Every structure is written in C-alpha cells, then in structure tokens.
Amino acid sequence: xxxxxxxCHPEDIIRLVDLCLKHAEYERASxxxxxxxxxxxxxxxxxxxKLFCLIAEISGTIVGYASYTFDFSTWDAATFMYMDxxxxxxxxxxxxxxxxxxxxxxxxxxxxxxxxxxxxxPEFNKRAIKFYRRIGGIGKDKVRFFIDL
Numbered sequence: 001x002x003x004x005x006x007x008c009h010p011e012d013i014i015r016l017v018d019l020c021l022k023h024a025e026y027e028r029a030s031x032x033x034x035x036x037x038x039x040x041x042x043x044x045x046x047x048x049x050k051l052f053c054l055i056a057e058i059s060g061t062i063v064g065y066a067s068y069t070f071d072f073s074t075w076d077a078a079t080f081m082y083m084d085x086x087x088x089x090x091x092x093x094x095x096x097x098x099x100x101x102x103x104x105x106x107x108x109x110x111x112x113x114x115x116x117x118x119x120x121x122p123e124f125n126k127r128a129i130k131f132y133r134r135i136g137g138i139g140k141d142k143v144r145f146f147i148d149l
Contacts, residue, residue, distance in 0.1 A: 001058065001095040005104050008053035008065065010045055013037050015062045016053065023087035027122055054104055056088060056097050064088035066101040070112060081109040083119035086128075093127075102135055120144060 008016065017036045024031030043051040056064035067085045072078070083105060088097055102117075109117050119137075121128045129139070 001097075003063075003092075003095070003097050003100070004057040005097075005100050006055050006057065008044060008055050010041060012055055012062060013041050013044075016040060016055075016065060019062070019065055019087055019089075020085070022089070023085060026087070027125065051084070052108075054101055056092065056101060058092060063092035064097060064101070066105060068105060068108075068117075070114065073115070076115055078115040079113060081105065081112070081114045081117045083117055086119070098131060099135055 014037060017033050017040065020036065021031050021033055040051070043049065044053055051067055051069055053065055053067040055062055056066075064087055065085065066083060066087075068081050068083045070079055071082050073080050086098065086101060105117055119132075121132065123129075132139070
C-alpha cells in the first residue's frame with residue numbers, strides 16, 4: 001500500500017480533530033471537540049509551537065496521525081520526546097504505516113538529541129501493546145494520575 005508520512009498543515013486541523021474524537025472513542029475516553037480546532041492550531045502553528053504532529057495519508061486522504069512534544073527528564077538531565085497520540089483508522093492498520101510513523105519519530109528525536117521516546121497506552125489496548133513490543137518498546141507498569149483544573 002502506498003502512503004505518505006508528512007508534517008501536519010493548518011488545513012489538516014479539521015480532520016485532526018475528527019481523528020482525535022475517533023481515537024478517544026477507541027480508548028474509551030471522553031473528548032469534547034468544541035474549541036479544539038483553534039486550540040490545536042495555536043499549539044501546532046503558533047509563535048512557539050508546543051505540539052508537533054505527523055500525518056499519515058493514503059491517496060490524499062488522511063488516515064492517521066502521531067502527535068508529540070519535547071520534555072525534559074530530571075533523572076536523566078536530558079530531553080526526551082513524548083508521543084502523545086498515535087492513531088490510525090481501522091482500515092489503515094496492518095500495512096506498516098504505524099511503524100513508519102514511529103521510524104519518522106525516531107529520526108526526529110535523534111535529530112533533536114533526545115535520549116528516548118516515551119508514550120503510554122491503556123492496558124486493554126492489547127493490539128497496540130503487541131505492536132509496541134514488536135518494534136522494540138519496553139513497558140513499565142505505572143499508574144497515571146491527573147487532577148482536573
């Protein structure tokens with residue numbers, strides 16, 4: 001299957017929000033799309049971008065994305081890449097697109113002198129866990145907490 005991995009463009013934002021909604025549904029999470037287009041546009045394309053995003057495209061149709069940020073590890077005293085989201089439409093899975101997105105992220109992280117790439121996935125997402133282990137990912141059991149503000 002022919003596909004293209006590219007940087008997200010401003011005109012992709014509407015589709016990106018749609019994919020975020022589908023991703024949240026897949027992960028059994030809540031997602032309110034109201035106001036997300038403008039917020040994502042500012043985060044990705046503002047003066048000081050806080051978020052970065054790769055798009056997966058097949059025949060001009062966006063079928064997935066991987067978003068990421070750069071963070072700093074106190075323990076390692078070094079920068080790492082945090083992959084916030086990786087999502088592909090169901091019919092785009094199994095063709096190597098996810099692995100191509102990861103390879104592109106590895107290239108970017110290496111170019112930015114990151115020590116590693118970190119991410120998380122729900123325990124019930126067995127297919128993703130199998131994929132991540134196959135490509136060399138190592139899991140650590142932790143409980144993620146958050147406080148709504």
